[in-house]
Amino acid sequence: xxxxxxxLMGGAAAMPALYVLAPAFAQKPGAKYDDGATDTEIKIGxxxxxxxxxxxxxxxxxAIESYWKMVNDQGGINGRKVKFVSLDDGYxxxxxxxxxxxxxxxxxxxxxxNTLGTPTNTAIHRYMNQRKVPHLFLATGASKWxxxxxxxxxxxxxxxxxxxxxxxxxHILANVKxxxxxxxxxxxxxxxxxxxxxxxxxxxxxxxxxxxxxxEVTDPTVDSQTIQMKDSGANVFFNxxxxxxxxxxxxxxxxxxxxxxxxxxxxSAQVSTTMKPAGFENVQNVITAAWLMDPTDxxxxxxxxxxxxxxxxxxxxxxxxxxxxxxxxxxAVSFLMHETLKKCGDVLTRENLMKQAANHQKLRVPLALPxxxxxxxxxxxxxxxxVRLQRFKGETWELFGEILAAEST
Amino acid sequence: MATTETAAAADAVARQAATxxxxxxxxxxxxxxxxxxxxxxxxxxxxxxIPGVISDYRLFVISTMMIAAIAVLGLxxxxxFNGQIxxxxxxxxxxxxxxxxxxxxxxxxxxxxxxxxIPAAAVMCFVVxxxxxxxxxxxxxxxxxLATFALALAxxxxxxxxWLEGLTGGVQxxxxxxxxxxxxxxxxxxxxxxxxxxxxMVALYFIAFNILRGRNGRAMxxxxxxxxAADTMGIDxxxxxxxxxxxxxxxxxxxxxxxxSAIAYVAPxxxxxxxxxxxxxxxxxxxxxxxxxxxxxxxxxVLVQNSAQALSxxxxxxxxxxxxxxxxxxxxxxxxxxxxVMPLGIAGGIVMAWRRLRG
Numbered sequence: 001x002x003x004x005x006x007x008l009m010g011g012a013a014a015m016p017a018l019y020v021l022a023p024a025f026a027q028k029p030g031a032k033y034d035d036g037a038t039d040t041e042i043k044i045g046x047x048x049x050x051x052x053x054x055x056x057x058x059x060x061x062x063a064i065e066s067y068w069k070m071v072n073d074q075g076g077i078n079g080r081k082v083k084f085v086s087l088d089d090g091y092x093x094x095x096x097x098x099x100x101x102x103x104x105x106x107x108x109x110x111x112x113x114n115t116l117g118t119p120t121n122t123a124i125h126r127y128m129n130q131r132k133v134p135h136l137f138l139a140t141g142a143s144k145w146x147x148x149x150x151x152x153x154x155x156x157x158x159x160x161x162x163x164x165x166x167x168x169x170x171h172i173l174a175n176v177k178x179x180x181x182x183x184x185x186x187x188x189x190x191x192x193x194x195x196x197x198x199x200x201x202x203x204x205x206x207x208x209x210x211x212x213x214x215x216e217v218t219d220p221t222v223d224s225q226t227i228q229m230k231d232s233g234a235n236v237f238f239n240x241x242x243x244x245x246x247x248x249x250x251x252x253x254x255x256x257x258x259x260x261x262x263x264x265x266x267x268s269a270q271v272s273t274t275m276k277p278a279g280f281e282n283v284q285n286v287i288t289a290a291w292l293m294d295p296t297d298x299x300x301x302x303x304x305x306x307x308x309x310x311x312x313x314x315x316x317x318x319x320x321x322x323x324x325x326x327x328x329x330x331x332a333v334s335f336l337m338h339e340t341l342k343k344c345g346d347v348l349t350r351e352n353l354m355k356q357a358a359n360h361q362k363l364r365v366p367l368a369l370p371x372x373x374x375x376x377x378x379x380x381x382x383x384x385x386x387v388r389l390q391r392f393k394g395e396t397w398e399l400f401g402e403i404l405a406a407e408s409t
Numbered sequence: 410m411a412t413t414e415t416a417a418a419a420d421a422v423a424r425q426a427a428t429x430x431x432x433x434x435x436x437x438x439x440x441x442x443x444x445x446x447x448x449x450x451x452x453x454x455x456x457x458x459i460p461g462v463i464s465d466y467r468l469f470v471i472s473t474m475m476i477a478a479i480a481v482l483g484l485x486x487x488x489x490f491n492g493q494i495x496x497x498x499x500x501x502x503x504x505x506x507x508x509x510x511x512x513x514x515x516x517x518x519x520x521x522x523x524x525x526x527i528p529a530a531a532v533m534c535f536v537v538x539x540x541x542x543x544x545x546x547x548x549x550x551x552x553x554x555l556a557t558f559a560l561a562l563a564x565x566x567x568x569x570x571x572w573l574e575g576l577t578g579g580v581q582x583x584x585x586x587x588x589x590x591x592x593x594x595x596x597x598x599x600x601x602x603x604x605x606x607x608x609x610m611v612a613l614y615f616i617a618f619n620i621l622r623g624r625n626g627r628a629m630x631x632x633x634x635x636x637x638a639a640d641t642m643g644i645d646x647x648x649x650x651x652x653x654x655x656x657x658x659x660x661x662x663x664x665x666x667x668x669x670s671a672i673a674y675v676a677p678x679x680x681x682x683x684x685x686x687x688x689x690x691x692x693x694x695x696x697x698x699x700x701x702x703x704x705x706x707x708x709x710x711v712l713v714q715n716s717a718q719a720l721s722x723x724x725x726x727x728x729x730x731x732x733x734x735x736x737x738x739x740x741x742x743x744x745x746x747x748x749x750v751m752p753l754g755i756a757g758g759i760v761m762a763w764r765r766l767r768g
Contacts, residue, residue: 050718050735050736051735051737053681087718088718088736090683091678092679092681092683093582093672093674093675093676093679094672094679097673097674098469098470101466101469102466102715105464105465105466106464119580119582119676119677119678119679120678122581122582122584122674123672123673123674123676125584126584126673187569188580189579189580192579192580216566
């Protein structure tokens with residue numbers, strides 16, 4: 001609709017009313033735009049739970065906003081300022097649908113970026129693909145966001161839970177003699193995604209799981225589940241739980257004298273919120289997979305990217321918690337979006353944006369662990385796919401082994 | 410207690426309105442109601458004339474308001490007209506939505522006959538509501554509120570339960586298709602959805618209107634005003650209360666079924682406890698024991714929740730005030746002001762203002 005109009009109209013007043021609404025200036029030669037992009041601005045939309053049960057994640061939306069503020073202060077992207085419109089969906093899927101329709105149809109954003117939550121993104125998955133609006137780098141670890149054939153407009157970001165669990169299963173089979181595995185699982189989509197991956201990774205060795213216990217996120221403790229796992233005689237403990245329960249279960253295991261080989265999901269790998277409350281003496285040699293640097297981990301203190309991040313925190317998030325890994329996450333994912341938009345040049349169409357998003361080769365994303373890069377292709381919609389295993393030693397994690405990647409199903 | 414006072418006052422207004430009305434049946438529906446309905450029917454067609462103003466998105470928002478209005482009406486029948494308090498109508502909303510979603514998902518020919526989900530959801534919720542109403546009869550006032558509260562908390566958990574998971578899709582929910590316009594009508598999906606919901610809403614309001622102005626409605630209100638007296642008059646209070654509970658649940662269930670079609674996705678996270686509370690807020694803000702108030706309440710629940718965030722941004726960025734008010738703080742302040750200025754809800758407030766103006 002918006003073709004290049006090199007001739008300036010004599011007077012806007014003479015134009016029909018509709019034309020007044022369209023940009024009445026000459027476009028940069030060679031530039032092509034879809035909704036949400038002009039010579040001066042790129043508009044991207046986002047939903048985040050600023051209220052409701054998942055509002056702890058709201059800091060991600062705020063941190064992304066301050067990332068774009070930094071980009072704009074530095075002159076924007078190819079001379080265009082980024083306008084980041086982030087709306088509150090309270091983690092409620094119907095609300096997400098409403099907010100996203102507002103973003104796409106009223107605000108006319110170029111793309112959605114890092115919309116948060118698995119059920120919320122599921123609710124808009126089909127809509128985004130029907131509308132052909134890019135739905136990029138989602139803030140969810142579910143494994144269903146990388147299906148370019150059925151959903152060519154949706155792309156995930158972080159290593160998915162399924163892949164991670166496959167890696168643990170393979171590591172257990174390769175390294176533990178005669179494993180008898182006990183699994184503690186949070187009873188929701190996140191827990192089940194891990195569990196499915198773990199089962200896939202074990203394959204025919206599924207009978208090595210001798211005990212599978214679950215808890216609800218509303219439970220006060222997981223003490224009884226931990227005792228049940230010990231009683232099963234298991235010598236491997238796969239812990240699919242969020243920080244509070246991860247700390248409880250590891251502490252309880254030590255208290256009752258259960259000493260299995262422990263695998264902890266990455267969701268709870270933060271030193272400050274899990275390992276410290278569990279007691280450092282209780283969590284020695286626990287294994288987890290990671291892809292992002294933990295800001296409380298002292299080994300990164302001298303890393304250039306961590307220093308840049310800390311400067312950004314001090315300048316743009318003075319009230320933010322510098323121990324909160326969500327700020328690292330927001331910084332890393334925003335950087336990827338930033339690079340993708342940069343690569344689009346002056347062709348800011350939705351099609352080109354998807355093309356560029358699916359065309360990253362070994363891009364280094366700040367704060368990812370050394371050696372981990374982003375690669376995508378028209379058939380590979382999983383940007384970060386690699387993890388490294390690390391073992392808890394003393395008061396921090398120690399990386400070991402190679403970079404591991406498993407193709408997700 | 411403030412709520413009883415409010416209810417009593419609302420009641421007085423309603424009764425005055427009722428006495429001011431001639432008993433003749435023909436004049437029962439006021440002309441302005443027809444005018445509003447006519448405007449509502451014409452509205453989506455204006456999209457062809459002024460697409461910038463009447464967009465698909467705006468029609469969709471109005472559709473969600475109508476859905477909320479039906480749900481609030483359901484709660485109003487129970488709380489406003491029958492005096493039973495429910496903090497758990499989100500549960501019936503969820504049951505209605507899941508009834509529709511499971512039918513659409515599991516029965517292959519159902520998506521072509523999606524309108525059948527409405528009576529199915531109504532029957533399902535009536536039965537659930539009626540059964541829940543039976544033991545609830547022993548619970549009065551606050552105790553009933555607590556029992557329904559438990560229901561609202563339990564339903565999202567039950568939907569995730571492993572025996573039901575095959576049907577409900579567990580935490581992943583069920584993804585559906587939007588109803589498409591029949592007979593090749595040149596309408597967009599949103600225009601069609603709007604008409605679909607509007608017709609059902611008008612029908613449900615008409616039914617409610619007829620129930621309330623007749624013998625049954627008077628019995629319901631008599632129970633609300635003084636149960637013992639109603640009993641003495643020969644009203645079967647137990648029967649009336651359970652049936653009212655069932656009808657109320659059916660109304661809210663229909664709203665849930667419509668929302669499943671409109672959003673085209675259901676998940677346990679859609680029916681959190683806040684849904685029940687927002688229906689109750691819609692009821693109180695719109696006007697207890699007022700049919701028009703239910704519509705206002707439905708509009709309010711959607712509109713104000715959406716604009717609260719915009720307003721909090723406006724306060725921070727445009728007015729430059731140093732407060733970082735969360736959207737919910739703004740929402741709360743708006744509610745407080747409204748309750749203070751219009752203790753009878755918006756509908757009651759309009760009636761009072763009209764009276765005062767006329768002297």
